[in-house]
Amino acid sequence: MSIIPQEATEKEVLFGRIQKFFSKHKIGALLKKCNGTKEKGVSAVSILKYKLCNIFVGRSMYMQQRTGSFKENFSKNTFYRFLNSVKTNWLRFTSLLASDIINREIMPLTDAKRANVFIVDDSLFSRTSCKKTELGSRVFDHVDMKYKKGYRLLTLSWSDGNTLIPVNSCLVASANESNVIGPVSSFDKRTIAGQRRTLAQTKAPDVMMKLIDTAVSSGVSAQYVLFDCWFANPAQITQIKSKGMDVIAMIKKSSRIKYGFGDSQLNIKEIYSRNKKRRGRSRYLLSVDVMLGKEDPIPAKIICVRNTANRKDWLAFICTDITLSEEEIIRIYGKRWQIEVFFKTCKSCLNLIGECHSLSYDALTAHTAIVFTRYMLLSLEQRQNEDSRTLGELFFFLVDEMADITFARSMSILVSAMLASLQSVLKLSDDQLDIFVADFESRLPEYIRNALHHSVETA
Secondary structure: OOOOOOHHHHHHHHHHHHOOOOOOOHHHHHHHOOOOOOOOOOHHHHHHHHHHHHHHOOOHHHHHHHOOOOOOOOOOOHHHHOOOOOOOOOHHHHHHHHHEEEEEHHHOOOOOOOEEEEEEEEEEHHHHOOOOOOEEEEEOOOOEEEEEEEEEEEEEEEEEEEEEEEEEEEEEOOOHHHHEOOOOOOOOOOOHHHHHHHHHHOHHHHHHHHHHHHHHHHHOOOOOOEEEEEHOOHHHHHHHOOOOOOEEEEEOOOEEEEEEEOEEEHHHHOOOOHHOOHHHHHOOEEEEEEEOOOOOOEEEEEEEEEEOOOOEEEEEEEOOOOOOHHHHHHHHHHHHHHHHHHHHHHHHHHOOOOOOOOHHHHHHHHHHHHHHHHHHHHHHHHHHHHHHHHHHHHHHHOOOOOOOOOHHHHHHHHHHHHHHHHHHHHHOOHHHHHHHHHHHHHHHOHHHHHHHHHHHHOO
């Protein structure tokens, strides 16, 4: 019988995994590249490791100081100086770390034909009091449809359909000075601290473009950019298209936004009302080709679908890749839901909101970057535990790729069983069965047809 407590063993395993994560991805070198260094004393990477581990062992510096259990080789002032550092570029740090994880760990496990996506969304970063918190603002919460205190956490993430990796973010304050409640510190705009604060008071669509540019320059790539209707302006969509990426987004039912349809400029409601809708159980109601943008318009496809929450209502999506089928556009946009799970996990499990009570905007930015690093660690561990191909080269060649929302093998089994039952019960001839199969496949979405043929070929 072991006399070593189980809790101690679990902590050793945990710290071993974290140490492996730091060594494999050279966190210290990345932190140094982003100016996260100390002039003397304990290294910055050891402080980062301490901060990152706190949530996993259920401890905090405050309680350790109160109970006398703080045993680290640095003081409380050293810890807070690290978080409050004005020279550390946390935006670049998370982008470089995400790039290393994606390109070294995730991409070798996915097929080159898989559609990788950027997902952009924001969530409320609430603060109970903003009078002393730097750049604390009254920001509009899209969930409750009213103003609240805090920031908008605008986040860019990357996904292959199975694993989501947060790439970078910005705590966006109000661009309207009358809505800024907290103090505003002045810095030289050429410095990292000055650029960080300037970005914080920039309008969200422009911040989104900055996050995408930073991600691309750090080596992260994707075929599509997904976002909801709050960012779906023609100017942003055409700007992203000019960077070599396509957009799939939900669009507003606004009468002010016009699309080139035929020889006219119509809004989405007019387009919907003037076209015949598909009947029956089709996955979409309407699909039309339009031109997007006033200067140098680009072709796009608008798809209207039923609102599952209200059958009398409908939703509209736009895609700048007109070669995609309607079913494929809807399927790819379904990956956007992962970022909602990400926000829920960060707030409920990784203590994004309640852990840091600092009044400095630099410290809040550092805390957000460290929470994102925790999520990257967990995402990587989950992928390695679930994907058998991470066990070695043999599994890489023998185990099929993890499912990307579709279930090719399951569909093949179901169809084979159905055909066997038809032939047994209805006594269909081979010719009749071939006619039935051809008609059945013609009614399926393209990605399911491809999955069925792929299963037959590899069987």
